[in-house]
Amino acid sequence: MFSWRIGGSISRSVYRRTLTMATTGRKYRVVNNPTVYVGTFIHSPRDDARRLDICEAGAIGVNPDGVIEFVERNVDALDAVLDKHPAFKNADVVRTQPGGTQFFFPGFIDTHIHAPQYPNxxxxxxTTLLxxxxxxxxxxxxxxxxxxxxRANYSRCVARTLANGTTTAAYYATIHVxxxxxxADICSAAGQRAFVGRMCMDHRGLNPDYYRDETADESVANTCLCIDHIKSIDPAYELVSPIITPRFAPSCTEELLTKLGNLARETNLPVQTHIDENHGEIQLVRELFPDHGSYAELYHACGLLMPKMILGHAIHLTDREMELIRDSGSKIAHCPVSNSALTSGGAKVRWLLDCGITVGLGTDVSGGFSVSMLETVRSTALVSRHVAMTDGEAAKLSVEESLYLGTRGGAKVVGLEDKIGGFEVGMEWDAQLIGLEMVQKEDVGEEKVEFAAEEVLDAVAFDSCRGAGPVDVFxxxxxxxxxxxxxxxxDDRNTLAVWVKGQKVWSR
Amino acid sequence: MFSWRIGGSISRSVYRRTLTMATTGRKYRVVNNPTVYVGTFIHSPRDDARRLDICEAGAIGVNPDGVIEFVERNVDALDAVLDKHPAFKNADVVRTQPGGTQFFFPGFIDTHIHAPQYPNxxxxxxTTLLxxxxxxxxxxxxxxxxxxxxRANYSRCVARTLANGTTTAAYYATIHVxxxxxxADICSAAGQRAFVGRMCMDHRGLNPDYYRDETADESVANTCLCIDHIKSIDPAYELVSPIITPRFAPSCTEELLTKLGNLARETNLPVQTHIDENHGEIQLVRELFPDHGSYAELYHACGLLMPKMILGHAIHLTDREMELIRDSGSKIAHCPVSNSALTSGGAKVRWLLDCGITVGLGTDVSGGFSVSMLETVRSTALVSRHVAMTDGEAAKLSVEESLYLGTRGGAKVVGLEDKIGGFEVGMEWDAQLIGLEMVQKEDVGEEKVEFAAEEVLDAVAFDSCRGAGPVDVFxxxxxxxxxxxxxxxxDDRNTLAVWVKGQKVWSR
Known part of the structure; x- marks a missing residue:
């Protein structure tokens, strides 16, 4: 185990906190029955965001470790598939309902969410950001x-995100160890794949006295306590991983940013923070860090720009900042719901993608008001249209591209593109079963030219709305x-069931 | 009854259509038990969009005709209220649940919705508009x-709009009588207050051959058939009213626009159409009607700008057009969901309001993708933030202002501001009962510093998400x-019940 003594001596308050570690002893390990998922599955091709790969009659075999062992297409008879894959002879079978209203879809990957802000x-x-x-x-x-x-708030947040099909979340937590x-324990217990980051914020100017790290060293040491804890419950980071989390430049001293950059390199852990969200914030960074030409240059100087860095927002990047981010291999979490809500701006996602930067989506709860990644996908398409109103048609993102960003894109952002985000042999079964409503109608027989007064309403079409999901298919x-x-x-009514690493973790 | 022979002779096809009128004979008439609604009610003050009027302990008495007879505040005991209003001694009582999660709110007024487009x-x-x-x-x-x-599609559309709390809708239908x-029959049967407009579109250029009116005269005559029908089922237009509906300038000849303007004056009926939604459309209007300086000037010349005119969109108005609209007393239906979806533009609602123009909200299904007026209210706030990103902070519309536009504003737009949109004596009870979720938690007793592995998840907070509505209150x-x-x-899960004119027309 690497040391949590990095960065200096441990203060008394840190030591006390080690005694209040939430729990110990539970190690993540799930073994499922081998399962074959049969029916329609839809996902984005690995390298083509413009279209969906739609397989109407498929069969996907998932082994006890949650790994996809086969993907068969054009399946006529399941028996033939099982003959071909004898390890699945006695497998459980989960089928989509026939009739064209259900399909398996990859779980969503929320690359930026503040779990403790869910109550808000x-x-x-x-308001705007500051x-x-x-x-x-x-x-x-x-x-x-x-x-x-x-405990109550995090349990609710994890339940709500799972219910909305979020199988992986990159969480910002609070400063509290x-x-x-x-x-981390709750994610592990609930079976949600997660990156859990203790919030680091030691600056005496912007942060309130009642809520900040006393020193950079304490911030780093407490972060290490959280890393140790997650290592103790999930040694291989199979489900839950730590993530190093400087809040954002105005909340951190340069000392802290630098020490967290060092910690990231020593531990090879991912890092997350915010960048260029709001004009006032950018001006503040300029004032607080006058030695650095820009927000990105500050992070670069502190050794924070690296392939495992997830940068939230990135709305107002200069060309120079874009180049620094691209050249460092840093990733971007696009948070359109938040950016509209807080009047932060419209991120130029098409431009970022064209520049070769990897982009995923984040709800940014509670700057973003919704825990739903589906709403975030929708908002990605809509906000891109607002960007297109000023920057031209090319800025528009399609439904297919927005879904790609919420699955494949997010997987790349969190460094798990070979494990999650799509249905391929060798990847893990992080999936949701989606169900839509087929509108039922009365049979009126042959075409009528007149209805009696009591017949004008189609009572079946009318009443079957009651308690139905929100999406009507005709x-x-x-x-x-x-x-x-x-x-x-x-919405979440359409997410009928959710699996992570082969384990069913939610059903309606 | 005014004549449907306005505008010339009736063609053979029109005559045939008179034989296929949907139904006859049912007259709208509803008598309810007198009812007292007790508990929390919230609405916008008549003339202050910036705040909500919140009455935690109220009682509202609604008579058999659906008219509000009293509004009492600070109610301690219902008996005292009933003593004061003896006509309600044996009234039904409908109460909001105590605990601060339920309230009565005015029904939403959708000032622009294309009912036949709901399946899309x-x-x-x-795509963009054209x-x-x-x-x-x-x-x-x-x-x-x-x-x-x-029958099936309209039944579903009316059910969905009612389920989302739309008590009044200004519907565009199709050309078919x-x-x-x-x-109109379905709205009457379902109890939804509605303006129902037969679509008028006679232009041979833009409209497809398979779907248009043959001549301006046929268009007007068929419109009159629909007016006659609605008059036959609801003579006083108590619930359902006709509305004269030229699709939009590019779909209509100047002859038709002029004749519909005349028809509006003769009948004193409301009128609805589209204006200045999209740059390509505006250019087309310029080309099709070169004698008129602008879209609004064309409508003005055809006699269509008047207090009973509802103009959809109005995104790209010139100053001159704004003045024409304002001076004529025409109203505007703002459709933010549609305007984002079709990349039409961000309407400058604050500017319109500051100019003294009356604005309501419309879903514009299916340019808008959602039948939900709540989503339209949300989108009003969000789109105003996108407008603010370029035009400055003042363009932002608050939650309170957006709700005002969806209720009081809409009532003014459809000319019913003395009947609906708020809870006042003499107005009618068009209302929805809203319910939110109070998050349930396990009682962990005194503050803990550690949880056993099996205790980390708050199972009550986690599992009570299942089947719950989407809004968590703590x-x-x-x-x-x-x-x-x-x-x-x-969403519609929060709309527990809906009343129109005192009649309960939907409950979950």
Whole structure:
């Protein structure tokens, strides 16, 4: 185990915190029955964001470790498939309902979400980033000094994200070691793949006195305590991994940023932070760090730009910053719901992609008001249209491209593109079963030219809305149309079941 | 009854259509038990969009005709209220659940929705207005020549809008008289307040041969058939009213626009159409009508700008057009979901309001992908933030202002501001009961510093998500926070019941 003594001596308060580590002893290990998933599956091809790969009659075999052992297409008879793969002779079988309303889809990958802010979802008024932090965010996060508060709120957040098909989340937690460890425990217990980052923020200027790290060394040491804890519950980081998390430049001293860059290199762990979200924030960075030409140059100087870095937002990048990010292999978490809500700006995602930068999507709860990655996919398409209104048609992202960013793109952002984000042999079964409503109608027989007064309403079509999911399919739609209907009108009611690494972790 | 012979002789095809009128004989008349609605109600003050009027302990008495007879505040005991209003001694009582998760709110007023396009909701690809019409919209609308198609689709559309709390809708139908009459019948049968407009479109250039009016006279005559039908089922237009509906300038000859302007004046009926939605459309209007300086000047010359005119979109108005609209007293239906989806532009709603123009909201299904007025309210706030990104902070619309536009604003747009949109004595009870989720938690007793492995997850908080509505309340939120949570994360699951004119027309 690497040392948590990196960065200097351990203060008394840190030591006390080691005694309040949330739990110990549970090691992540799940063994499932081998399972064959039969029916329609849809995912993005690995290297083509412009179209969906739609397999109407497929069979996917998932072994006890949650790894996909085969993907068969054009399946007429399941028996023939099982003959070909004898290890699955006695496998469980999970089928999509026939009739064209159900399909398997990869689980969503939320590359940027603040778990402790979930209680505030939807509460942001007319604020923008910096006043939003002080008014809503810091007080809420500070309350996670209570482990009871953390337990209820984190449990709810993980349930809500799972219910919305988020199989992997890159979480920002709070500064509190016990609560952050508890979040890792909860993800492990609930079976959600997660990156869990203890929030690092030691700057005396921007952060409130009631909620910050005392020193850079304490911040690093406490981060190491969280790393140790996650290592103790999931030694190979199979499901839950630590992630080094400097909040953002205005919350951190240059000393802390540099030490966290060093920690990332020593541990080879991923890193996440924010960049270029808001004009006021960018101006503040310029004032706080006058020796650096830009936000990205500061991070670069601190050794934080690297392939395992996930940068949230990146709305107002200069060309020079884009080049630094691209050349370092850093990734970007695009958070369109948040960027609209906090009036931060419209990120130029097409430009980032054309520049060769890897982009995934993040809900950014609670700058973003919704835990739903489906809403984030929808918002990706819509916000790109607002960008297109000023920058031209090419900026538009299609439904297919937005879904790619929410699955394949996100997998690349968190460095798991060979494990999750699509259905391929050797990858793991992180998936959701999607179900839409086929509209039922009364049979009126031959074409009528008149209805009696009591017949004007089609009572079946009318009443079958009650309790139904939100997406209506009438039967004429192509699979592409059905997916578009899901993206634009769907919600958690359409996510009937969720699996992570082969384990069923949620069902309605 | 005014004549449907306005505008000239009736063609053979029109005559045939009179035989296929959907139904006759049912007259709208509903008598309810007197009812007292007790508990929390929230609405916008009549003339202040910036705040909500929140009454935690209220009682509203609604008489058998659906009219509000009293509004009492600070109610301690219902008996005292009933003593004061003896006509309600034996009234039914409907209460909001205590605990701060339920409230009565005015029903939404959708000032612009294309009912026949509902099956296409979410299917628009990357099109913009003019190619969207040809690719998706005209073919779908043409299929409403079948009354069976119309019956099922319109029934579903009315059910979905009611389920989302839309108590009043200004519907665009199709060119077909029987199907349009059937839509009016369905609204009447389902109890939804509606304006039902037969689509008028006689231009040989833009409209497809398979879907248009043959002549201006036929268009007017068929419109009159629909007016007659609605008059026959609802003589006083108590619930359902006709609305004169030229599709939009590029679909109509100047002859038709002028005749429909005359018809509006003769009948004193409302009118609805589109204006300045898309740059290509505006250019087309310029080419088709070179004698008129602008879109609004064309409508003005045809006598269509008047207080009862509802103009959809109005995104790209010139100053001159704004003045014409304002001076004529015409109203605007803002359709933000559609405007983002079809990349039409961001309407400058703050500017319109500051100019003194009346604005309401419309879903514009299926240019807009959602039948939900709540989503339209949300999108009003979000799109205003995108406008603010270029035009400055003042363009932002708050949650309160967006809700005002969806209720009080819409009521003014459809000319019913003295009947609906708020809870006042003399107005009618068009309302929805909203319910949010209070997050349940395990009781962990005193503050813990450690949890056993099997205790890390709060199973109550986790599992109570299942089947729950989408809006979580934790208990600390003000009513304003709760309303904001509803606006940003709510959906039809939060609309527990819906009343129109005192009649309960939907419940989950």
């Amino acid at each position: 979802a939807g509460v942001f008024g007319s 006043d939003w932090l002080n008014k809503y965010t810091f007080p809420t996060e500070a309350s996670f000094s209570s482990l009871a508060v953390a 016990p609560a952050t460890n508890l979040l 039967g004429w739609e192509s699979w592409e149309d059905r997916v578009a209907k899901w993206v634009y009108n769907g | 909701a979410g299917v628009f690809g990357s 190619d969207w019409l040809n690719k998706y919209t005209f073919p779908t609308e043409a299929s409403f020549s079948s009354l069976a198609v119309a 029987p199907a349009t009459n059937l839509l 208990g600390w939120e003000s009513w304003e926070d709760r309303v904001a949570k509803w606006v940003y994360n709510g």
